[in-house]
Amino acid sequence: MPGGTFFRRPKGKSPVKKRLKINGIIMGAAALPIIFFPRVFLRGTSGSAAQDMLVTFGFAFIILGQVIRVSARGYKAEHSRDSQALIQGGPYQVVRNPMYLGILSIGLGVVLMVFKWWAALIFIAVFTLRYILLIYSEEKKLSAMFPQEYPQYCSKVPRIFPSLSRLIKLDVSQYLPVKISWFYKEIGSMLTLLFLVLAVEAGEEIIQGSLRAYLRQSGWLFLTFIICVTLIFLLNKRTAKKYASSAN
Secondary structure, three states, X not given: OOOOEOOOXXXXXXXXXXXXXXXXXXXXXXXXXXXXXXXXXXXXXXXXXXXXXXXXXXXHHHHHHHHHHHHHHHHHHHOOOOOOOEOOOHHHHOOOOHHHHXXXXXXXXXXXXXXXXXXXXXXXXXXXXXXXXXXXXXXXXXXXHOOOHXXXXXXXXXXXXXXXXXXXXXXXXXXXXXXXXXHOOOHHHHHHHHHXXXXXXXXXXHHOOOHHHHHHHHHHHHHHHHHHHHHHHHHHHHHHHHHHXXXX
């Protein structure tokens, strides 16, 4: 999705469908060597505390990435102004492409949970090749549509990695607004991804006979999930309060 705005598309094949098709081809091509050579790519189990930490952080990154994507898509849908406005609020005030940032977070989370460390380098390379030209193409279109606003926006907001100092200055509900209703369209894909990743992780542990390690890891993942869900509901409450105060 283009960072910063909604704009009208010419008639023809949907760009979203085209991107989904390309992403599907990439994922299918990546899945084949993993299926035929799982020991080369999948990390396996060591039962160590360090691995438990990596898996837990990976799980948290996946949820964080999903929340970023939902926040960006939901905020844009509510502030598009008949598909002609340059969106500069919500997650778009700290990064120009929050949707891609969410995808990056999800991908790194999956790698941390189930793959060997060097797989992260492959993922980052594929991610860069897949999205860098796409981002530049979208920026060119946005510059043509908003010749004054967009360059000013680009000078203030980074392309994909937010500034830590800016995140600290702002309230989290300002740059990561969340409404539970925004999750309705995403919940199916979110749960499917989590189920697949957890199934692979559990399979590695159980097949290698590490039931104790699996139970310990499951406890950490369940605790992480509860914390993340609690934070989502708190963000929803703060977002609703912020919207109510701005309406008054």
